[in-house]
Amino acid sequence: MGVTVYHADLREAQADPALAALLGRSPVSAPFDRLEWLALLAEHCLPGSTCKLAIAREGDALAVLPFCEGPGGAAPLGTWYSFFVRPLASDPAKAPTLLEALARSLAPTGAVQLAPMPEAEAASLAKAFRAAGWIGVAEPCDTNHILSLAGRSFAEYWAARPGQLRETVRRKTARGKVSLRIETVFGEADWAAYEAIYAKSWKPQEGNPAFLRAFAKAESAAGALRMGVAEIDGQPVAAQFWTVEGGTAWIHKLAHDEAHRAHSPGTLLTAALFRHVIDEDDVHTVDFGTGDDPYKRDWMEAQRPRYALRFYRPAAVGHWPALARLAARRMLRPRAGDALVSPQAAG
Numbered sequence: 001m002g003v004t005v006y007h008a009d010l011r012e013a014q015a016d017p018a019l020a021a022l023l024g025r026s027p028v029s030a031p032f033d034r035l036e037w038l039a040l041l042a043e044h045c046l047p048g049s050t051c052k053l054a055i056a057r058e059g060d061a062l063a064v065l066p067f068c069e070g071p072g073g074a075a076p077l078g079t080w081y082s083f084f085v086r087p088l089a090s091d092p093a094k095a096p097t098l099l100e101a102l103a104r105s106l107a108p109t110g111a112v113q114l115a116p117m118p119e120a121e122a123a124s125l126a127k128a129f130r131a132a133g134w135i136g137v138a139e140p141c142d143t144n145h146i147l148s149l150a151g152r153s154f155a156e157y158w159a160a161r162p163g164q165l166r167e168t169v170r171r172k173t174a175r176g177k178v179s180l181r182i183e184t185v186f187g188e189a190d191w192a193a194y195e196a197i198y199a200k201s202w203k204p205q206e207g208n209p210a211f212l213r214a215f216a217k218a219e220s221a222a223g224a225l226r227m228g229v230a231e232i233d234g235q236p237v238a239a240q241f242w243t244v245e246g247g248t249a250w251i252h253k254l255a256h257d258e259a260h261r262a263h264s265p266g267t268l269l270t271a272a273l274f275r276h277v278i279d280e281d282d283v284h285t286v287d288f289g290t291g292d293d294p295y296k297r298d299w300m301e302a303q304r305p306r307y308a309l310r311f312y313r314p315a316a317v318g319h320w321p322a323l324a325r326l327a328a329r330r331m332l333r334p335r336a337g338d339a340l341v342s343p344q345a346a347g
Helices: 010-014 017-022 035-044 095-105 119-131 154-159 163-175 188-200 209-221 258-263 265-280 317-332
Strands: 004-009 050-058 061-070 073-075 111-118 135-148 178-183 225-232 235-245 248-256 285-290 302-312
Touching: 004 010, 004 095, 010 017, 010 035, 010 050, 017 061, 035 050, 035 209, 050 095, 061 095, 095 119, 111 119, 111 135, 119 135, 119 302, 154 265, 163 178, 163 265, 178 265, 188 209, 188 225, 188 235, 188 248, 209 225, 209 235, 225 265, 235 258, 235 265, 248 258, 248 265, 265 285
Parallel strands: 073 111, 248 285
Antiparallel strands: 004 050, 050 061, 061 073, 111 302, 135 285, 135 302, 178 225, 225 235, 235 248
16 A cells, blocks of 8 residues: 655644544643644744645554745744644554655755754654655754653652752742742633733743733643742732643743742742642653753753754755755764764665
8 A cells, every 4th residue: 555645734634533633632642743732833923834734644554744834945833832843653663654755745845944853753754854865964953851750759859859949949938928829720810910920030022922822721721731820918920831731741931020039939839830740740751841941950850852854855956055064064073973963865
């Protein structure tokens, strides 16, 4: 049985039961793979882009690669809100054949740039592009901080945190100045408080608040929202937006009012949310997203790279300068640990 390959827009995908299942919420799903997430991104963050799904089928097996098509080629169907982008396949045994078919189907774009991508998917997709005649690299572009709990309770996890962090939480809790609450249902007042606190924090201006609000409401409806609020004298001074899905707690946003930094409301709120997702939600992993911020190391225990894929069709003359730069970098790059970054097409 041969492989069938086609490209579909997001509306077409919603009407396909097999696609809806692969890109739906499940006991092992992640927010950034779901069709609902992709549709929200397309609507709020990528309104001028042509957002598509490259789809390959062989019998009941299915593989999907979301992407945005533009003048520069294929780009990720993702933004700064996406912890990762990646292809999905329903049958691991058939995934290599299906991914290679997807890579061939993208040949008319001339160039593909996808990031940030987990290492395993980056390696598989890079291999597929090379087998399909593309030339390019897959190389580290960012860092993802995670915590794997391995069955530990919050008390066991907390005992392994740095002493200074534990002492800060102990002292500031004992003072009783900050009150904490964790909500699982979207509230207009809480979200307004989050937006006001974010505006007062050290964070850059929010890229697309309408998207984030729509996502929070959808997660609330699904029972996945974990919204933490810290208050002093009844006034919100810190807020955090987490979700829980597929056994993982995803830390999307956190902010505190700098005027109340001496009371460490953000730190106390983070500790309370860790306690909640570990002991009440029974997650096995906590994911702090991308970015190698030093403070994440106090809370997390492992780091893993995220990869950027940049591949070009040799016949696309407009991309020859980029190919020449890749070849030059390859000549200068040390050979050790270079498995993912080969710009040569597989034979």
